[in-house]
Amino acid sequence: MKKLSARRRHPLAALVVLLFALAVTGGLYAAFAPAEKAQADSSAQSLAIDEGKRLFAVGCSSCHGLNGQGSSTGPSLVGVGSAAVDFQVGTGRMPAQQPGAQIPRKKVIYSQAEIDQLAAFVASFGPGPVVPTKDQYTSTSPDDVAKGGELFRTNCAQCHNFAGSGGALTQGKYAPSLDGVDPKHIYEAMQTGPQNMPSFPDSTMPEAQKKQIVAFVRHTTSEEPNPGGLALGSLGPVTEGLFGWIFGLGALIAVAIWVAAHTTKAKKS
Template sequence: MRAHPHTTSRSRRKTGRRHPLATLALIAIGLGLTGGGYAAFNSSTASAETATASKQSVDEGKKLFMANCATCHGLNASGTDNGPSLIGVGAAAVDFQVGTGRMPMAMQGPQAEEKPVQFTDDQVKSLAAYVATLGPGPAIPDASLLKPDGDAAKGGELFRVNCAMCHNVAGAGGALTEGKFAPDLHNVTPAHIYEAMVTGPQNMPVFNNLNITPTDKRDIITYLTYIRENPSPGGFELGGLGPVSEGLFLWIFGLGSIVALTVWITAKSN
């Protein structure tokens, strides 16, 4: 007995139909592979950072941590009510926070402010090496990424798109909400600029290598170095605060001078 042709075609279509959960399975596999690759990359970075630090340096960093940081961050650096966990922040975060004097904090406030550094360079590196052993995180950038020999024009464009809304187009800093502020970048070292981008301190977002590549970060460093070393060709730069300060200057002094001149001419004619 021959099967009806319409029945055969329906059976084939039904057999070739994808299962409703197949799409979800593919998405789950893709997310798993992406997350696994990212974790493996971070782990290899942290392992390389730890491998370059001697056991003596790590032990010294642990002693410094226990004496100066554990009160707020906990004996295991897992965090307390007074300070966040440091597991996974990486060596770059420690080098930035401690290397700029922001940590240890002198007092609780809207944000940690820069102050004189309380440790030597070797002690800062030891602290960073110890924290790097606690979990994978951004490493201290290589010196080749910090040379201000990139494309300053491209760096300026990237800075205006990603950073100028807080730090001002000239890197002069600016006020934020609730007593917070974006700091002036004119005297910040290239290493600390790079570390700030990859760790996102205070209110700053994290710009990882997928957001801004290492080459682009070097271009931004090149731009900031350029505007620091080259004064304004127009003369008085009004603090480098951009169009707001320039507009205010013109409104008060420029328009004010015109009004004063008008009043003087009128008075003379009378």
């Protein structure tokens, strides 16, 4: 006992205990750390970037440059993030058919796997908005539609119309209809601000508010019934008045002509 107590009081005893603890901790970490999974994820990411680079060189580099630096016909992609690529390519806007005031939505030519590879390559240029997860744009609260309606009318209705039917802007530009747009792409548009649209990062519009807007747009364009009958594009009283003048007044004029013609024939006979 006296010998053991003497060893405990030795000046190097604390150092020996510390070294022993570090050795045990390192051994446990080496035994249980998910090194293989991390290496597999890194390898998969590198493969996606390599495949994306190949696709980018064929379909995008002629306008955006081999390294996304931009050119006279296409903007720089440094810092746009994977969300911008998923939106632009996932809605068929890119690759663009031809330059113009605005690039329209069209048929998608890449598979989702190829879009993910392109997004991984462009994301490697610099940090930017990332593709959202399903939880970020899928609403589970019944109150989100009402709250999203308030946010939409404040921030979006000036261009997209109060029902998301779209509208004209200046110099040949327009705000597209939101009918049938994937909820993920609506969220990404708010993240990245494509073409004429302003961006709404989390510092300006928190994630919860973007989710509420997505819930409102989905409800309005896909689920909400139209008790008035023909929606006429939900463009408001101008369209309704034009419909009334052209078809309503036109029908009255046609009936009046028919009555006058038959009255004349009756008098002659």
